[in-house]
Amino acid sequence: MASLLNIDRKTCSRWIRDEGLKVIEENTNPLLVMGIDLEEFIKKKRAKNQFTLKENEFLCFKCHKAVKSKIGSERTIKTGKRIGKDNQEQFKKTGNCEVCGTEINKYLGVSQKD
Numbered sequence: 668m669a670s671l672l673n674i675d676r677k678t679c680s681r682w683i684r685d686e687g688l689k690v691i692e693e694n695t696n697p698l699l700v701m702g703i704d705l706e707e708f709i710k711k712k713r714a715k716n717q718f719t720l721k722e723n724e725f726l727c728f729k730c731h732k733a734v735k736s737k738i739g740s741e742r743t744i745k746t747g748k749r750i751g752k753d754n755q756e757q758f759k760k761t762g763n764c765e766v767c768g769t770e771i772n773k774y775l776g777v778s779q780k781d
């Protein structure tokens with residue numbers, strides 16, 4: 668199963684141990700996992716990892732979700748790095764999470780789509 672989906676065996680057993688992926692029977696070798704369970708599991712995992720941020724949103728690592736910055740806390744600053752083919756200056760937006768106050772950042776650059 669692990670090889671079918673190109674997943675490292677170690678990754679697979681970690682998912683089972685730490686993240687609650689269901690196995691058909693414990694302590695078998697190789698580990699048996701229902702294909703459908705694994706599919707669902709991976710789908711959920713991907714959804715979790717994908718945050719679509721709107722222009723005025725940041726990802727807060729403490730809240731684990733997209734948040735807005737506190738009004739007035741937002742600043743755009745130079746990171747001092749240069750990125751991309753054209754050697755553009757990189758900027759980041761920084762502010763404080765309006766929920767928990769943690770500093771939140773996002774990088775603005777050539778790869779930014781919005």
Ligand SMILES: [Zn+2]
Pocket residue numbers: 727728729730731734764765766767768769
């Ligand atoms: Zn927060």
